[in-house]
Amino acid sequence: MLIDTNQKIFIYEQEGNLRGYILLNFQPELKLTSGHYEIDKLYIHKEFRKQSIGKSLILESFKKYGKDCWLYTWDKNESVNFYLHLGFKDKGMYEFDINGKIVKNRIFLMKGN
Numbered sequence: 001m002l003i004d005t006n007q008k009i010f011i012y013e014q015e016g017n018l019r020g021y022i023l024l025n026f027q028p029e030l031k032l033t034s035g036h037y038e039i040d041k042l043y044i045h046k047e048f049r050k051q052s053i054g055k056s057l058i059l060e061s062f063k064k065y066g067k068d069c070w071l072y073t074w075d076k077n078e079s080v081n082f083y084l085h086l087g088f089k090d091k092g093m094y095e096f097d098i099n100g101k102i103v104k105n106r107i108f109l110m111k112g113n
Helices: 053-065 080-085
Strands: 007-014 017-025 037-044 069-074 089-098 101-110
Touching: 007 053, 017 053, 037 053, 053 069, 069 080, 080 101
Parallel strands: 037 069
Antiparallel strands: 007 017, 017 037, 069 101, 089 101
């Protein structure tokens, strides 16, 4: 693994096995907001979804780095309601082109108190 001081990762493991991880990016290429870090990746192995692992990883990132963060996810991703349930605000769409195909993503923002 390459060392990048602008990224942090939290790993959720149980019984010596990786169940999921969250990757935080403090210098994202896409500049949406000032002073907010990006939740670059949140991955939970499909066998372990719906067990609050994703929520635990996000709450750990809040505890360590605060709530001022944002993320984007594919418009049709099943995680959309999960982010809304956690209190993220839907800030609209972000589209980009991959080999001539437009991919739509939803942007979510969380602000700390």
